[in-house]
Amino acid sequence: MTLGNLRDLYQQVILEHYKKPKHKGKTAVVHRQQRGHNPSCGDTIELTLQLNEAGDRIEDAKFEGEGCAIAMASADLMAGALRGKSVDEALEMVQRFQNMMKGEAEFPKEQRKLNVMQGVSQFPVRIKCANLTWHTLKAALESANVETANGFVSNEKEDA
DSSP: HHHHHHHHHHHHHHHHHSSSOSBBBSSSSSSSSEEETTTTEEEEEEEEEETTTTTSSSEEEEEEEOOOOHHHHHHHHHHHHHHHOOOHHHHHHHHHHHHTTSSSSSGGGGGGGGGGGGGGGOOOOHHHHHHHHHHHHHHHHHHHSSOOOOOOOTTTTTTO
């Protein structure tokens, strides 16, 4: 597959997740909730997580929000990839995604759907759009409970 065809495929997948998200809404039970905002372009997201009884594994993840195709596709892809992951695995995924945006990593075969976001790294101004939902996830997982996550997380200070 040529680089041009690959880029077209990535764009098609991003648009598909933007137009028909599979993980939009709120989880049935909300154990973690966090809002994120990208002030430079106005993207907003509200992420909800349902954890298992022990509180160490993600049973469901959903999002609501408004923003560009990249931000919303990133949220939908992330929410789908989180199901069944431990909190530690999810935090590792955040780091891997951020490294991927710097061109330093990619996801393994079992999470390869997330690699469609790699193309965004070629457009530094759009990296914040893709990273917003991952910053929001990290804040949600690091907060003790729903009540402590009332404010917005911003990725404005993030290096492009």
